[in-house]
Amino acid sequence: MVPLLTALLNVSSVGRTLAPNRGFSINLEFAFPSPLLDLWSLATPPEPAPASTGGVYGSPATGPTSPTGGSGFSGGGPTPGGTDLTVDTPFGIVAGSLESVGLAIVPLIIIGAIVYVVFLGVLEAIYVGGLDRRLEHERIEPVACVLRYAPRLVLYNLLIVGGFAVLVPVLLVAPPLLLLAFPVLILVAYLFYAVPFLFIVDDARFLEAFRQSHRMAIDGGAYFWFAVWHAVTAVVASIILSILVSIGGPVGLLVALGFATPLGLVLTAATVSFLRELVELEGQRWTM
Template sequence: MLVPLVLSLVELGKVARTMAPQSGFTISAKFPLPNPLLDLWAFIDAPDAETTGASSAVHHGAGTGTTTGHGPAGADVTIETPFETVVVPPEIGGLSLLGVIGGLLVVYALIASVIAAGYIGGLDRRLRGEPVAIAALVKQYTPPFFVYHLLVFAAFLFAIPLMLVSPALVLLAMPVAFVLLYLFYATPFLFVVADEPVIEALRRSAGYALAGGAYFQFALGHIAVGLVVSIPLSLFVSTIPVIGFVTALVVAVPLSFVLTAATVSFCQELDELDELDGQNTGANGAGGVPPRSQQNVSGSDDTNWVTDRAN
């Protein structure tokens, strides 16, 4: 449970805002899909700086400030990183803005990939009853996780200009993002449980999603758990900040660990079912006839042909 705990606490800006006194209370409903790095923030939202009087935003060359602002070119762009909420001022625009965001996302992708490789790889080995060698797991699985994160962030960067064109596209992006998350939530887990490369893992995950069945039911159950937990936690955190935050950690950290382990186990079962299906298909041979039966039929035909020729 160390990984979800550290991931929850390392976002210092969110922690500070959540523990600060707040005006009023907040009730939020979260619908989390399986994620290799599930943590507290999958179940609650950190309050905005305006509602707490605390700020964790870092402005370029300006120390700390608010998370929102306006300049000559428009609103600031807020970027959540593993360690801090970074606000890029509007003066940095165009390609420079995309360059700053891209650089931050590459760093985040590398950090997240190393953590996910060791964490998911360790869970997979534990569930199989095998020894865990973190260094070997990180070396083996960091590359596919890194490529996967880069693909996700590339899609994010591609969407930014589109969303800036019209605010209506922001609303459209939310259901589109949710559908994509559903289609590919098994992808990073398949890197480990099935040793699949990125493209094949994406293909298999989409295939499971389109087939529905157990894949859909697991996602639905995961969302239901997140929804049931997020509503009381968000209310408790917003009304009793410090005690509420500690309580939320006590609840969300073990829950994140259990849900992630359950997802690893579920993906192992999906992979095992695929292997069984492949073995059954191979055992039945072409046309659904077992190879041994095909040989017997072929051998019988050959014998009859030789007998006929002899007669």
């Protein structure tokens, strides 16, 4: 299944879940419909627990930052006063110092992002397109789905990545804007959650899908209540999954995958079915 594949490909999250020194966290994910809803869409692995620095009866541990622990800098770490660069990708974490990597890594990041976006668009085309065809009792034709839907999905994903690439530096410079950005992002997510699905269920052109989704959102009704139902379902599931992920280990990961994978499949299929019906109702309304 595609949600299982994407979850396992996220090496960073899998590694944090299996780490022996993991912490514990419970997160709430108010997730609107998404073409690829997997385990990591609903649960965030906890950060590693801080290393112990000695118990009540033990002596304080010495280390790089301890007054008796040496110079304070390890040979392989960033240089004093250096600026750390950490890139969290779906397939792992790349970390280093800006001084050591310079600008040479920037083209690699851009190329990696483009490759990932293309891969994601192709996967979404096969997955959601296949679900749409199965709901219509038709054969799944992966090549046909890719040729028909992938270009628009890739462009859509590039738009999202580009938007965040512009937004993140602004928020880093002016963190208070995050308070304003958060509700705006929720509103945008609500207004346009149907866009990638409309590429498939209605074969809508790129800009037309945005206009159509916006119109449905403004009308409210079933579009609004489906979003609420989906978000509430995601919140409940995220509580359960975050506990399982925090428990961690192979057993916790397997149980979480066993719960999240069919849930993601059901939610995505429900979204495809719902929007197909909504498009048909809109078509009937406009022809009356």
